Amino acid sequence: MANNEVQNQSLIEKLQLIDRRIIFVFIACAVVIPLLVGATMEEETTPIVQAFFDYVENLPEDSRVLLSFDYGPTTAPEIQPMADAIVRHCAERKCKLYMMAVWATGHNLTGETIVNVLNPEFPDYKYGEEYVNLGYKAGNQGLIRLLLVDFKRMYSTDAAGTAIDSIPMMENINNLKNFDLIVSFGGGFPGIKEWVLYAGDPGNVPVGGGCTAVSAPLLYPYYPNQLIGLLGGAKGAAEYENALITAYPQYENKRMAGMSLMVSQTVSHMVIIFFIIFGNVLYFLHRSKQKANGIEGGQS
Amino acid sequence: MSKTKMTAWVVFAFVIIAFAVSVALKGALVTVGAFLTLFIFSFLYKDNPYYKFAEHLFVGVSAAYWMCMGFWGTMVPNLFGKLYPPMVGGVLPALKDNPAEPFMIIPLILGILLLMRLAPNAGWISRWALAFIVGTTAGLNLVRYLRSDFIQQINNTTFSLYISSAAGFDFGQTMSNIVIFIGVLCGLIYFFFSKEHKGAFGAGARVGIIVLMVTFGASFGYTVMARISLLVGRMQFLFGDWLGMIK
Numbered sequence: 001m002a003n004n005e006v007q008n009q010s011l012i013e014k015l016q017l018i019d020r021r022i023i024f025v026f027i028a029c030a031v032v033i034p035l036l037v038g039a040t041m042e043e044e045t046t047p048i049v050q051a052f053f054d055y056v057e058n059l060p061e062d063s064r065v066l067l068s069f070d071y072g073p074t075t076a077p078e079i080q081p082m083a084d085a086i087v088r089h090c091a092e093r094k095c096k097l098y099m100m101a102v103w104a105t106g107h108n109l110t111g112e113t114i115v116n117v118l119n120p121e122f123p124d125y126k127y128g129e130e131y132v133n134l135g136y137k138a139g140n141q142g143l144i145r146l147l148l149v150d151f152k153r154m155y156s157t158d159a160a161g162t163a164i165d166s167i168p169m170m171e172n173i174n175n176l177k178n179f180d181l182i183v184s185f186g187g188g189f190p191g192i193k194e195w196v197l198y199a200g201d202p203g204n205v206p207v208g209g210g211c212t213a214v215s216a217p218l219l220y221p222y223y224p225n226q227l228i229g230l231l232g233g234a235k236g237a238a239e240y241e242n243a244l245i246t247a248y249p250q251y252e253n254k255r256m257a258g259m260s261l262m263v264s265q266t267v268s269h270m271v272i273i274f275f276i277i278f279g280n281v282l283y284f285l286h287r288s289k290q291k292a293n294g295i296e297g298g299q300s
Numbered sequence: 301m302s303k304t305k306m307t308a309w310v311v312f313a314f315v316i317i318a319f320a321v322s323v324a325l326k327g328a329l330v331t332v333g334a335f336l337t338l339f340i341f342s343f344l345y346k347d348n349p350y351y352k353f354a355e356h357l358f359v360g361v362s363a364a365y366w367m368c369m370g371f372w373g374t375m376v377p378n379l380f381g382k383l384y385p386p387m388v389g390g391v392l393p394a395l396k397d398n399p400a401e402p403f404m405i406i407p408l409i410l411g412i413l414l415l416m417r418l419a420p421n422a423g424w425i426s427r428w429a430l431a432f433i434v435g436t437t438a439g440l441n442l443v444r445y446l447r448s449d450f451i452q453q454i455n456n457t458t459f460s461l462y463i464s465s466a467a468g469f470d471f472g473q474t475m476s477n478i479v480i481f482i483g484v485l486c487g488l489i490y491f492f493f494s495k496e497h498k499g500a501f502g503a504g505a506r507v508g509i510i511v512l513m514v515t516f517g518a519s520f521g522y523t524v525m526a527r528i529s530l531l532v533g534r535m536q537f538l539f540g541d542w543l544g545m546i547k
Contacts, residue, residue, distance in 0.1 A: 024344050031528065031535050035546055077533020080524060104369035138374040144438060156395060157377055163394030197444040201452060211525035217519045225456050226448065233522060234529040264532045265525060274522060 008229065012286050014264030016279075023275055030271045034263035040255070041262040043238040045246075047221070052208045052229025053243040055181070058084065061094045063180040064173070069113075070186030073107030075212050079116045080109065081237035081258035083185045083211030084117045089244055090250070096169050097131040098179070100142055100155070102190045107159065109138040128167045140190040144198040148176045177203050181228075187211030192219055196226045210236060234261040315350070324543060334542040337534050379404060379411075457484050483511045 023034040045053065059065070067087065071079045090097055097118075099110045110133055118125055125131055134155050137143050151173050152164050159175055164170050172178060176199050184207065192209035200207035208229050211219055213233025223230055231240055237258030247250045301309075315335075322331040339354035372391075381388040382401040389396030410429040417426035461481060463473040489501060490508030497505040540546035 021345060027528075028529070028535075031532055032539060033531070035535055035539060038547060072529065075526075077536070078529040081460040104366045104373070107369065107373070136369055136373045137378070138370045141440065141444075142436075154378060156381065156398070157392060161377075161392045161394060193491060197448045198440075201448045202444070213529065216517075216522050217515065233525050234532075235525065246331070247547060249409060260536075261529060261532050264535075265528055266526045268531075269524065 004248045012282055012289065016286060026271050026275075029260050029267055030268040031264045034267055035260070037261040040259040041238070041266065042259065043235060043242050043262060045243045048168075048223055048230055048232075049236055049239040050229075051224065052231065053089070053240060053247075055206065055208065055228045056089050056093060057247065059093050059095055059180060060156045063095045064098065064177045064178060065090050065095045065299075066098045066100065066134070066176070066182045067110075068111045068182070068186075069099065069106030070103045070184055070191045071109065071188065071212075072103060073109070074114075075187070076109060077261070078212050078234050078237070079185050079187075079210060080112065080255070081234070081261065082231045082240060083109070084257060085237060085244055086183060086185075086210065086236075087113050087117050087119065091118065092123060092248055094130075095180075097125075098134060098169075098173070099132065100134040101136040102140065102194075103186065103188075104112045104136050104138075106186075108199050110135075110159075126230075128162075129169055132167055132169055133159045141194045141198050144176075144190065148199050148203050151175050156180045156213075158224055161220060176205055177201075179205055181205075182207045183209065185210045187215030187219070191215070192227070192230075193222075196222055200226060210240075234258055234265055240264045322542075330542050334538055337538060341534075379408060383408065457481065482507065487511050 056065075067083070069083065069091075087097065099114070101107045101110060114131070114133060118131060127133075135158065137154050139146070139154070143154060152170075155164055157164055158167060176182065182195055182199055182205055184192045186192060186209075192207070192211055192215075195207050195209070199205055206231070207226070208228045209219065210231035211233075213235070216230065216232030216236070219227070219230055220232075231237055238261065239258075240254070241251075241256040241258045245256070319335055322334065326334075336354045336357070337387040339350040342348055363386060376388055377392055377395060381392060381395040381398070383404040384400055385396050385398045410432060413429040414426050418424045457480065459477050459481075461474065461477055463470040463477065486504045486508035488508070489504040490497075490512065492505075495501055536546060
């Protein structure tokens with residue numbers, strides 16, 4: 001009997017000290033297998049995402065939408081699906097798209113969206129008339145503050161070096177108040193918060209955002225008075241894609257990047273939850289054994 | 301040759317051969333991306349020279365990229381292009397006929413002062429430019445944070461605790477508003493240290509702790525989601541773009 005207890009205790013101790021690399025293998029399998037199977041998952045659209053979608057859906061034709069790509073390759077897997085979905089939606093609504101970046105790395109990712117979404121799916125969209133890539137400018141919140149007063153002071157050319165005054169769609173753009181909607185993709189600094197603080201609130205311009213999951217809890221308090229809606233992490237992207245498919249059935253058979261992330265997300269979260277419960281059960285078993293053996297403290 | 305050294309050479313040879321095969325099959329760009337990803341992932345096993353190489357390369361390339369983007373995207377058109385437009389005529393012909401703005405000499409001087417930090421004996425001069433940056437940023441932030449993050453946030457928390465619509469009593473929205481109201485109130489009570497946390501005040505503070513714990517838990521959950529998303533992104537690249545196993 002006593003021998004049995006010692007054997008059980010040593011097994012619990014061994015499991016408690018399980019090599020972290022074994023957990024990494026489980027997580028890797030949880031992420032990779034759904035990707036290889038090609039599973040996708042529909043997400044029910046929550047009110048905060050639906051509000052964003054409805055706002056874009058109700059924009060009249062030729063509305064001016066400023067899209068700021070404020071992120072880099074490190075967060076692109078989360079943010080790029082949002083940017084792609086919102087650009088698709090804005091193009092369906094025939095809005096004029098003004099693309100810029102307050103992050104240097106955002107400049108190249110703007111190009112990704114143009115090349116992968118706008119050009120192949122909306123070939124009628126003409127550069128300079130329906131969309132423009134203004135590129136990156138340094139200055140963080142100072143830049144946003146200046147754009148609110150005088151847009152062309154900072155953007156004297158587009159990203160390719162074309163004079164801003166020779167671009168037809170820039171004709172009546174003098175400051176940020178001329179836009180019908182500002183959308184910031186990001187969550188770091190500078191990002192959505194700075195757009196709310198330095199453009200949305202003082203200029204009374206509607207601001208929406210798509211951010212990394214890490215920064216989402218810090219940005220939710222701005223909804224609904226200071227943000228028209230917020231897409232938080234991959235889940236937010238998948239929710240927006242779901243709303244897009246519901247409103248535009250032509251996207252039903254299209255592989256949506258956000259939705260394809262969600263199966264891996266769900267499975268890996270289940271694995272993490274399992275390991276959290278497993279670790280806690282082991283801890284309490286170990287502690288109860290120690291108490292039964294007369295050892296105080298419960299820590300090994 | 302020791303066994304450890306022998307293993308290291310075998311691994312190195314394997315990496316070189318795999319790299320060459322991959323370049324031949326998939327092209328240089330995808331291969332470099334894939335191998336750098338694998339080098340970073342190798343840290344999960346243990347620290348190693350391949351990880352160190354990828355890490356240092358990332359830092360160096362990032363710094364150079366930001367510097368180049370800042371120079372060509374902002375300094376050339378917004379500083380040199382305004383100070384003396386013909387100077388940038390070669391790279392930005394659209395700006396060469398613009399009128400010059402002599403006042404742009406001020407940011408140029410401030411920029412040069414900032415670079416004096418690199419001179420061992422004149423480093424103190426950079427403090428003037430730094431003082432300008434700190435002063436303007438503090439002034440700009442003070443006003444905006446006070447308006448948007450303080451006053452507006454109080455306004456955001458001021459709402460009706462009983463919501464009804466055309467369909468009647470809205471239970472969900474009412475409960476949501478009550479939870480926000482109680483959460484904010486109890487959170488504030490917890491951080492109020494001028495009165496001892498006893499009695500009803502103490503109960504409020506305890507609810508405040510629970511609210512904070514729920515907030516931290518939600519933040520942690522979101523952080524996990526963010527990290528998994530990045531992992532999925534890399535796996536999509538490795539198994540999709542590189543190995544072609546994802547359709």
